[in-house]
Amino acid sequence: MRILGIDPGSVVCGYGVIEVDSARRLQLVEYGVVEAKRQFPELPRRLEVIFQRITQVIERTLPDEAAFEEAFYGKNVQSLLKLSHARGVAMVAATLRQVPITEYAALQVKQCVTGKGRASKEQVQFMVHKMLGISESNPFYDATDALAIAITHALRGGAGAARSTERRAAKSGGWADFVRDNPDRVVKR
């Protein structure tokens, strides 16, 4: 099964795609960040960039499911509101491509990846790099946080998680299947 993890922020939106097989072996597909604020200071244009980039990631990597961190209440209201705009837009990019969404609390994600609910961002990044064999060092915690959310869904996810790729091929209704079954109906951007 292929999983898209999303860590939407008010400034940077991180994403990460992994593959998990029936033995729960993990493999990195791709990861990165959308830094819309640098290009566009105004919120509506920034949301458009997030929508388009996440849609491109979905069309390129064909995830079966998506995982989001639950909205986080500790921050100030201003940045929480902008984050929620971005989060809504990333969610709709996934649902419009028939990618079902599961949400995990930050505590669950840290617990799953590091064994500690109160792990630092550095510890999360260290473990994500280890689990997925990433050797490059990068300053984007948003991207490794997104991978951590995807890993949590892969290892702890409910009914849908850790299905074998055989079952994935048999399942129908997702975007990957739609693309496979309707190559002529998919609009290339």
Place this chain on the structure above:
Amino acid sequence: MRILGIDPGSVVCGYGVIEVDSARRLQLVEYGVVEAKRQFPELPRRLEVIFQRITQVIERTLPDEAAFEEAFYGKNVQSLLKLSHARGVAMVAATLRQVPITEYAALQVKQCVTGKGRASKEQVQFMVHKMLGISESNPFYDATDALAIAITHALRGGAGAARSTERRAAKSGGWADFVRDNPDRVVKR
């Protein structure tokens, strides 16, 4: 000029479309609400419904510009977060159709429509009905609030507001022009 007003809520999303001519005469095009929560309790599916319905309204009414109320800080954080998800999704539906967005504070909207910054929802609805010649009584303040936001943009809007329909026909780059110029490239849903 044709203006789409949006009043996104965490439960109901109101919209209203009006036409304003160079003499600032107002005319109702259509208004309504998206009640996604009744159909879908889960947020991602609700956001999808809001995105699709607002996109349909834009494709049907071809607004030149859109007006949103600024996010409102008085409510509890939970509903403010959900409202922000919906607001982001409605914004992206507009920007993806090249409809530029202007934001107005609630106080400005009430001031413009009723002359009082602290007017009640009933007073706003009464004045909106009067200004647009709406005779039906309806219980949806969300829809009349959306019309009030559109009226504010029509009467107080900056550079773009209250342009004549002649100028509108001459202007290029908007969704209406794209549809006119590229009838074969517009996907009907």
